[in-house]
Amino acid sequence: LADALAARGSGDLIEEFAVPLPIAVISELLGVPEAERAAVRTWSNDLFAAAAPETVDRASHALSDYMTGLIASRRAAPGDDVLSGLIAARDEADRLSEAELVSLAVLLVVAGHETTTHLIGNGMLALLKDDALRARLRAEPALLPAAVEEFLRHDAPLTLATFRYATEPVELGGARIATGEVVLVSPGAANRDPARFAAPDEVRLDRPDQAGRHLSFGHGPHHCLGAPLARLEARIAFEVLLTRFADIRPASADWDELEWRRTRLMRGLVRLPVHIDR
Numbered sequence: 232l233a234d235a236l237a238a239r240g241s242g243d244l245i246e247e248f249a250v251p252l253p254i255a256v257i258s259e260l261l262g263v264p265e266a267e268r269a270a271v272r273t274w275s276n277d278l279f280a281a282a283a284p285e286t287v288d289r290a291s292h293a294l295s296d297y298m299t300g301l302i303a304s305r306r307a308a309p310g311d312d313v314l315s316g317l318i319a320a321r322d323e324a325d326r327l328s329e330a331e332l333v334s335l336a337v338l339l340v341v342a343g344h345e346t347t348t349h350l351i352g353n354g355m356l357a358l359l360k361d362d363a364l365r366a367r368l369r370a371e372p373a374l375l376p377a378a379v380e381e382f383l384r385h386d387a388p389l390t391l392a393t394f395r396y397a398t399e400p401v402e403l404g405g406a407r408i409a410t411g412e413v414v415l416v417s418p419g420a421a422n423r424d425p426a427r428f429a430a431p432d433e434v435r436l437d438r439p440d441q442a443g444r445h446l447s448f449g450h451g452p453h454h455c456l457g458a459p460l461a462r463l464e465a466r467i468a469f470e471v472l473l474t475r476f477a478d479i480r481p482a483s484a485d486w487d488e489l490e491w492r493r494t495r496l497m498r499g500l501v502r503l504p505v506h507i508d509r
């Protein structure tokens with residue numbers, strides 16, 4: 232992907248790099264054939280879009296129908312992919328119901344798509360805005376894991392976690408929440424809490440107590456299952472994008488012109504035009 236961008240000398244970092252990379256990785260892991268990846272991406276996008284309820288509903292059904300079919304074909308001819316492993320856990324060890332198997336497969340493919348795209352996109356935006364940071368990370372790639380954590384904190388790809396329901400009355404930040412009420416938790420807002428992080432709006436690699444303190448992967452029993460994969464993909468992506476070329480520069484420094492995705496759940500760019508000096 233990086234070589235193709237370099238060959239053209241310029242391009243859109245989102246559509247030509249940050250989108251296809253996580254899709255290829257999660258599809259390879261799950262065993263989604265190449266010809267079917269475009270359809271899966273469309274459904275996955277629709278699921279998170281600020282779209283009409285019918286569109287979201289259709290995407291949700293299409294994804295579970297698709298996964299039901301893929302599971303049937305893996306059952307007939309198992310491979311060395313994650314899906315075949317999950318099928319074995321269901322069929323041989325009875326550790327999953329059929330419905331759980333389908334919904335976990337859908338969750339994995341969806342969760343593996345856009346979040347990592349936006350980690351790469353939002354992180355690259357921070358790097359493109361800051362020449363000194365870009366130079367420092369290029370010179371010291373050992374700092375990349377810390378940079379990935381700071382990018383996760385600074386611009387959380389998932390702005391809202393899944394719904395929570397209060398199991399008892401609680402008072403939080405001056406608000407009273409009654410039993411049974413729905414609670415929307417925003418990791419993106421928590422990550423910018425000035426009581427927790429000094430100068431929260433700044434990207435800083437030297438936050439001594441930073442490691443693991445952001446909430447971008449959630450917290451507790453539902454902490455993101457894919458966090459190690461996302462961290463690995465992002466670290467490799469940043470390393471390649473910073474070291475493969477002489478430089479990578481923003482096509483325009485008019486940051487206010489950048490278009491952000493219109494969704495309730497995600498924070499990420501639609502496009503990030505760049506120039507590449509080979």
Ligand code: HEM
Pocket residue numbers: 257338339342343344346347350387388389392393394418446447448449450452453454455456457458460461
């Ligand atoms: C930068 C990328 C990612 C971000 C920011 C992210 C964020 C999150 C967050 C915040 C949660 C918790 C949701 C909640 O508690 O309401 C979560 C859960 C989850 N994530 Fe991720 N995720 C990322 C990548 C991935 C990838 C690559 C996969 C799959 C390979 C994945 C699979 C999951 C699954 C299965 C859960 C549900 C875990 C459970 O409920 O026990 N995620 N993720």
